[in-house]
Amino acid sequence: MDTEAPRTHTHKAYTDADGGRWCEVYLDTYRSPSGAETVQHRVRVGGGRTGVVVLARRGDDILLVRQWRPAIGRWAWELPRGFGETDPVSDALRELAEETGLVGSAAAAVAFLDVDSGMLENEVAVVEVSVPGDAPLRRGASGDGEVAAARWWSPGEIAKAIRAGELRDGFTLAALGASSAARGL
Numbered sequence: 001m002d003t004e005a006p007r008t009h010t011h012k013a014y015t016d017a018d019g020g021r022w023c024e025v026y027l028d029t030y031r032s033p034s035g036a037e038t039v040q041h042r043v044r045v046g047g048g049r050t051g052v053v054v055l056a057r058r059g060d061d062i063l064l065v066r067q068w069r070p071a072i073g074r075w076a077w078e079l080p081r082g083f084g085e086t087d088p089v090s091d092a093l094r095e096l097a098e099e100t101g102l103v104g105s106a107a108a109a110v111a112f113l114d115v116d117s118g119m120l121e122n123e124v125a126v127v128e129v130s131v132p133g134d135a136p137l138r139r140g141a142s143g144d145g146e147v148a149a150a151r152w153w154s155p156g157e158i159a160k161a162i163r164a165g166e167l168r169d170g171f172t173l174a175a176l177g178a179s180s181a182a183r184g185l
Contacts, residue, residue: 006030013041021047044121046083050112051124052092053175054080056104058131061152064172065099068148075148077161078169079176083122092127100150101138104129111178115171126175 007030014025026042045051056063056079064077082095089107096104111126137150153161158176161167 006032010042020044041119042121043119046085046122048122049084050088050091051083051122052081052088052095053113053124053126053171054092054096054104054129055110055126055175055179056080056096056100056102056129056131058133058135058152061154062158062176063096063100063102063131063137063150064153064158064167065147066149067146076169077153077167078172080147081124081171084125088125088127092125092129096129096131099147102131102135104131106130110182111175113174113178115174124171124175126178128179 009029011027011029012024013027014023016023022045024044026044027039028042029037029039032038054063063080065080066075066077068074069076080095080099082091082098084091085094088109092107093104096102107127107129109125109127113124113126114120115124137152158167162173167173
């Protein structure tokens, strides 16, 4: 049951050196349903623009990239992603090219997600992109310097990696689930 939204007091706690272009942190103080005063952190990235998760398909295979993630202290296989600059489809095609050198087509947003509704303010679009079967992946580091490797994964390989706990990025898992639901699977 929904109730009236609590009154919130917001205080900006942090703005990056670019004036909030990449990251801002807010402290939101409000009264919880129990009546207790509660403070939560809220993060806005990319100026609050919609982010993208790129679900690039080559037939049934899906492209994953490997990146170092300092927040978790390890390498992670995940779908290409980034925060927007224009619109989700254009942003997804740009991210795909930057991170892998691939040029996609037939791109469409299939879902919009709140990937961390407890902290991240931005919505994230799941954009499916078709990639020609003969398109070569860039070898070595990506053009933007973030990606160490990229490779195509079969649905079976993805399922096995999820079961083994090797594929666990929240953006990736949410996007795969949303895409599967949109396809009626």
